[in-house]
Amino acid sequence: MTLRDAKVGDVVKIKEIGDSALKERLMTMGMIPGTKVKVLRSAPWGDPIAVRIRSYNLSMRKADAKSVEVEPAVG
Amino acid sequence: MATLSVALTGNPNTGKSTIFNELTGARQKIGNWPGVTVDKKVGYTRYKDRAISIVDLPGTYSVNARSPEEQIVIDYLMNNKIDLVMDVVDSSNIERNLFLTVQLLEKGIPLLIDLNMQDEAERRGVHIDVHKLEDAIGMPVVTTVGRSKKSTQKLLDVFTSTVMSKYQPSQIVKDHIAKVEAIEAGVGTEEEKREAIIEARYALIDQIMAQAVDLSNVGASKSEKIDHYLANGFLALPIFLLILYAVFQITFTWIGQPIADWLADLITVDFYDWAGEALTAAGVEDWMVSLVTDGIIAGVGAVLSFVPLIFVLFFCLSFLDGTGYMARIAFLMDPIMRACGLTGKGVMPLMMGFGCGVPAVMGARALDSEKDRMTSILVTPFLTCGAKLPIMALFAAMFFPDNAANVVFAMYIIGVVMAIVAAKLLGGTIFKGKGSTFLLELPPYRIPDMKTVLLETWDKGKGYLVKAGTIIFAASVFIWFLSSYNFDGPTEEMSESFLATLGGWMSSLFYLQGFATWEAGAAIISGILAKETVVSTIGILYGAGDVDTDEIEDTAETMMQTGMFTAFTSLSAFTFMVFSQLYTPCVTALGTIKKEAGGWKWMFFSAGYQFAIAWVVALLVYQIGSLLGFA
Numbered sequence: 217m218t219l220r221d222a223k224v225g226d227v228v229k230i231k232e233i234g235d236s237a238l239k240e241r242l243m244t245m246g247m248i249p250g251t252k253v254k255v256l257r258s259a260p261w262g263d264p265i266a267v268r269i270r271s272y273n274l275s276m277r278k279a280d281a282k283s284v285e286v287e288p289a290v291g
Numbered sequence: 292m293a294t295l296s297v298a299l300t301g302n303p304n305t306g307k308s309t310i311f312n313e314l315t316g317a318r319q320k321i322g323n324w325p326g327v328t329v330d331k332k333v334g335y336t337r338y339k340d341r342a343i344s345i346v347d348l349p350g351t352y353s354v355n356a357r358s359p360e361e362q363i364v365i366d367y368l369m370n371n372k373i374d375l376v377m378d379v380v381d382s383s384n385i386e387r388n389l390f391l392t393v394q395l396l397e398k399g400i401p402l403l404i405d406l407n408m409q410d411e412a413e414r415r416g417v418h419i420d421v422h423k424l425e426d427a428i429g430m431p432v433v434t435t436v437g438r439s440k441k442s443t444q445k446l447l448d449v450f451t452s453t454v455m456s457k458y459q460p461s462q463i464v465k466d467h468i469a470k471v472e473a474i475e476a477g478v479g480t481e482e483e484k485r486e487a488i489i490e491a492r493y494a495l496i497d498q499i500m501a502q503a504v505d506l507s508n509v510g511a512s513k514s515e516k517i518d519h520y521l522a523n524g525f526l527a528l529p530i531f532l533l534i535l536y537a538v539f540q541i542t543f544t545w546i547g548q549p550i551a552d553w554l555a556d557l558i559t560v561d562f563y564d565w566a567g568e569a570l571t572a573a574g575v576e577d578w579m580v581s582l583v584t585d586g587i588i589a590g591v592g593a594v595l596s597f598v599p600l601i602f603v604l605f606f607c608l609s610f611l612d613g614t615g616y617m618a619r620i621a622f623l624m625d626p627i628m629r630a631c632g633l634t635g636k637g638v639m640p641l642m643m644g645f646g647c648g649v650p651a652v653m654g655a656r657a658l659d660s661e662k663d664r665m666t667s668i669l670v671t672p673f674l675t676c677g678a679k680l681p682i683m684a685l686f687a688a689m690f691f692p693d694n695a696a697n698v699v700f701a702m703y704i705i706g707v708v709m710a711i712v713a714a715k716l717l718g719g720t721i722f723k724g725k726g727s728t729f730l731l732e733l734p735p736y737r738i739p740d741m742k743t744v745l746l747e748t749w750d751k752g753k754g755y756l757v758k759a760g761t762i763i764f765a766a767s768v769f770i771w772f773l774s775s776y777n778f779d780g781p782t783e784e785m786s787e788s789f790l791a792t793l794g795g796w797m798s799s800l801f802y803l804q805g806f807a808t809w810e811a812g813a814a815i816i817s818g819i820l821a822k823e824t825v826v827s828t829i830g831i832l833y834g835a836g837d838v839d840t841d842e843i844e845d846t847a848e849t850m851m852q853t854g855m856f857t858a859f860t861s862l863s864a865f866t867f868m869v870f871s872q873l874y875t876p877c878v879t880a881l882g883t884i885k886k887e888a889g890g891w892k893w894m895f896f897s898a899g900y901q902f903a904i905a906w907v908v909a910l911l912v913y914q915i916g917s918l919l920g921f922a
Contacts, residue, residue, distance in 0.1 A: 237726055240482075243489040244353045245730065246387045251493075256515070257523045261626045264635070266522065266733055270386040271417070271509065273518075273733040275622045277629075280730065 219253065219267070219284035227254045229289035236283035238276075246270040252289055294342040296372070297450055300364055300395070301379035302388050303350035304615070304734035306407045306437045308332075309743045310379060311347040313443045316742075321750050324363050329656075330750070331363075338447040346373075352387075354394055355485075358659060368400050375455055377403045377446075382412035382419060382434075383512075383735065385504060389496045392428070397468055401455040402430050405446070409434040411735070416508035423503035429461030438740045467495040514615070514735040522619040522733070531623055534616070535642070538607045542646060543677075547603035555596035563588050578781055582771055590767020590821075591760070600677060602752045604646045608639060609747040613739025618731055625729050631711045632718035634663045634727050641667065641710075644674040648880040650751060652887050662725035666717050668888050669897055672876035673710040675703050678822035681843070682871045685826050688847035689856065690864040698865070702872050709873055709904065766820035766878055774813075774831075785832060790816070804870065804909045805863030805917075810855075815870070819898075821877050829855065862921045866913040873905035 222228050230251045233239050246269050247253070254268040263278045301307045311319075315334025324331045332347040348367060349360035356362045368376060378395065380388040385406070395402055406412075406419060425432045433449050435442035460468070474487045500506075521527055541547065563584055570580045611617050617639060625635025633641075640654030648671055655667040675683065683702045687695040718727075773790040775781055782788050786809075794813030801807045810832040818825040830846070833855040850856065859867065875898045876884070885894035 238728060238730060240355070240485060240489070241357075241730055243486060244355070244390065245732075246390070246493065248490055248493045257518065259522075259623050259626055259635075260525045260528060262524075264622060264625050264729055266518070266622065271506065272384045272387055273514075275618075275625075275729070275731050275733055277625070277729050 217286060219255075219265075219281040219286050220278045222253075222255045222281075222286060224255050224257055227252060227289050228286035229253075230284060231287050232285040234283040234285060236280060238280050239283070242276075242280070242284070245274055246272075247284060253284075253286065292341055294344050295374050295450060297343060297345045297375045297377060298348055298368065298371075298373045299345065299377050299379055300348045300368070300391070301350060301405075302352055302381065302384075302391055304732060305350065305379045305381040305384075305388065306740075307350055307379040308347060309438050309740040310405070310407065310435065310442075310446070311345060312740070312743050312746055313438055314446065315345055317746075319746075324359075329359050329363055336447070338451055341451050343447070343450060351391065353391055354398075365398070368395070369398065375403055375450060375453065376400055377405050377450075379405045379407050382406045382409050383415050383417050385412075385417070385419060386496060386500055389499060390492055393464075393467070393492045393495055396428070396430075396460055396464055397471055401458055403449065403453060403455070404428065404430055404432045406432060406434045408437050410436045411737075415512055416506070416510055418505040418508065420503050420505075424499070427461060427463065427499045427502040429464055430458050431455075438742070463495065463498055467491060512735060514733075517736050518619070518733070521616065522622055527619070527623050531620060534611070538604070538611075538642075539645075541607055542600055542604045547600040550599035550603075551596050554599060555592065558592035558595060559589055563592070578775075581775065582768065585775075586768050586771030587764065589827075590770065590824075591764055598752070598756060601647055601650060602748060604643065605650065605751045606744065606748045608643065609744045609751075610739055612747075613737065613744050615734045615736045618733050621729075621731055622733065629727070629729075632714040632727065633666060634658060634660070634729050636729065636731065637663055637667045641671060641674070644671040644676065646677055648672045648674070648676050648876055649754070649883045652880060652883045653751065653754065655887060660726060660728045662718070662722040663727050665888060665893075666714050666722060668884055669717060669893075669900075670710040670713045672880055672884075672897065672901060673713060673873055674706045675872060676822065678877070679872060681826045682818075682822065683868055684843045685829075685847060685850070686864050686868050688843050689850055690859065690861045692847075698868070702868055705869060705908075706872050709908070713900075713904070770817055770820055770824065770828075774828075790828075800906070801870075801909075803913065804866050804906075805913045806859060806867045806870075808858050810858065811867060815874070818871065819875050819877060821879070822871075825871060833858075860922050862913060862916045865916070866909045869912050870905050870909040873901060873908060875899075875902045875905075 219228065230247055230249050230253060232249055233242055233247060236242070251269060256266040256268055256273065258265045264275050265278060265281060266273055266275045299307055299311055311332065311334060315336050318336060319332055319334035322331045323329070329349055334345045334347070336343050336345070346367070348364045351358070351361045351364050354361050354365040356365055376395070378392050380392065392402060392404065404424070406421070412419065421432050421434060431449075431453055433445065435446060470491050471488050474484050474491065477484070479487070521530060566588055567580055567584045570583060608617075620638055621635035623635070624638040628635050628637055636658050637655070640651050640657070643654050644651035651671045652668050655664050655671070658664040658667060683699045684695075687698040691698045770790070773793065774785050774788050777788050777792070785791060790813045791809050793816055794809035794811070796812070797816055798807045798809050798812030801811065810829060813832060814825045814828045817828040830850070833850065833853040875881075881894050881898055884897050885891060888894070
């Protein structure tokens with residue numbers, strides 16, 4: 217699954233970041249394989265989404281979340 | 292002793308600028324880094340007889356040289372001899388903040404690490420062991436709590452007593468640097484290498500975190516609870532509209548406008564009369580008196596009276612920015628902005644466009660993709676700025692007395708719709724294929740530091756003052772000259788002046804729009820210098836005397852007695868309003884566009900394409916209106 221499919225409240229672990237114009241920026245902001253991400257909430261119409269990562273909050277568009285390959289994780 | 296040079300670097304939202312402002316107070320100079328529109332802030336202070344100069348580098352997440360800001364940071368740090376580089380870290384967000392730290396250490400730059408907002412981090416349960424952190428990195432660490440005399444004192448003490456050459460990166464940092472060098476020398480594409488290095492940096496950060504930071508007591512933050520209301524789905528929209536409404540009320544009703552009215556009275560009435568009398572009494576020739584009063588005082592005064600509005604609006608926006616709410620606005624508005632071909636981060640610059648296009652165009656700096664920035668700059672002037680409002684109000688009151696408010700509102704809508712259409716057009720042509728991006732940190736909510744808010748307000752508003760003193764000054768003299776002279780010398784009759792002649796030429800462009808009179812043409816020309824002057828020019832040309840924009844209804848009644856009422860039909864008046872709404876921005880805005888968009892090309896493009904669009908839309912309005920039987 218991808219981060220785009222994760223529901224609000226879900227905690228997931230990043231497996232891989234696929235090709236995306238933002239790939240390097242996402243990684244710089246701390247999205248590295250193995251990093252845990254919690255989906256916090258979304259803007260009106262469900263996009264963009266806000267996530268908690270490495271103890272700060274980041275918002276991104278679903279189109280970019282789609283390139284983040286994730287798997288379910290605990291807490 | 293030589294001046295001690297200090298540079299501040301760090302991520303955005305770390306309180307770095309507040310520290311800079313606390314250290315230097317008003318002793319700072321704000322300029323531009325060469326070739327780019329990024330503020331360069333340098334401040335000075337003195338401590339224990341030692342002169343200290345401090346540079347506040349732009350806040351960045353990394354130094355990959357992807358943006359002008361990142362380029363500036365790395366160039367400055369690599370190419371200058373700096374005694375001490377302080378890396379300001381937001382303690383509650385230390386993990387991601389360390390990315391920049393590690394990257395700078397890789398470049399061999401020794402760092403003093405400032406764990407800022409230590410108090411906030413402790414409250415959130417982020418416990419950092421300072422000594423262990425020093426050992427883990429090998430660099431000196433100091434803790435501060437943002438805005439406090441004690442922290443400022445402590446930093447100055449550390450600045451003057453720390454000898455950076457005594458410090459060496461720790462073994463794990465050295466190992467990391469060796470690893471990065473190995474990756475760079477190894478096989479793979481540049482892209483793969485860069486990604487491997489990013490992963491290595493976070494691997495090192497994980498190691499440092501494990502040694503020095505205890506996150507086991509971190510609970511849900513206050514910001515999260517606030518965001519549950521302020522940045523959550525549709526619920527957040529009414530709150531946003533309420534805050535927006537409050538900003539506009541403060542600016543245009545409660546605080547800004549009353550000061551502006553008072554100032555306008557003071558300059559264009561009291562000072563105008565006083566200067567006229569004083570000059571006449573001193574025996575100055577009439578034409579000179581006229582130049583000073585009708586030309587300079589009236590012209591510059593009209594602009595100066597906008598200054599309070601600009602300052603109040605900027606104050607509100609800087610304040611909101613300081614609280615962290617600005618990032619939430621961008622988050623909430625991104626869906627709507629994206630549908631228009633823009634980005635959520637562009638909401639605030641656009642909002643400013645309803646006040647004045649100049650700060651709105653400057654505000655586009657904050658957008659990180661070239662496409663978003665340029666589009667925002669080029670579409671903002673379509674909006675109804677404060678100076679266009681009197682045109683709309685006067686024409687609506689004269690020609691649509693029963694529907695005045697609706698007609699004015701329609702003009703706002705036409706401006707917004709054209710801005711959207713233009714954004715779409717630019718996105719599909721000139722900036723085709725270039726991506727619009729949205730990746731934004733939602734920083735914790737904080738109480739803004741008033742010193743920082745005030746300094747920012749002054750910094751942004753100052754530019755407008757400078758323009759009032761230069762461009763508007765020159766334009767006022769120019770318009771005065773055009774309206775008071777012809778080839779035979781001075782003329783009492785404006786209908787025989789250069790302005791009338793030029794207006795006549797200009798008006799020949801508008802046969803198909805129904806307002807081909809030299810008066811309308813002259814008003815359009817003067818509107819390019821400043822939109823404020825459209826109404827005053829029309830007023831003078833039709834012999835209504837000075838137009839008081841505060842008393843629109845009375846003015847409208849007076850104007851109805853003049854030739855203006857017969858020169859325009861309802862339809863041509865409506866068309867003129869539409870044209871005024873959309874055509875070429877004023878010279879002040881054009882000057883700003885030249886500076887922000889990077890060149891004369893874009894300035895002429897902006898002037899030309901808006902004129903063309905306004906001409907076509909006005910044509911359609913008039914011709915379709917005529918076909919439908921309106922008159």
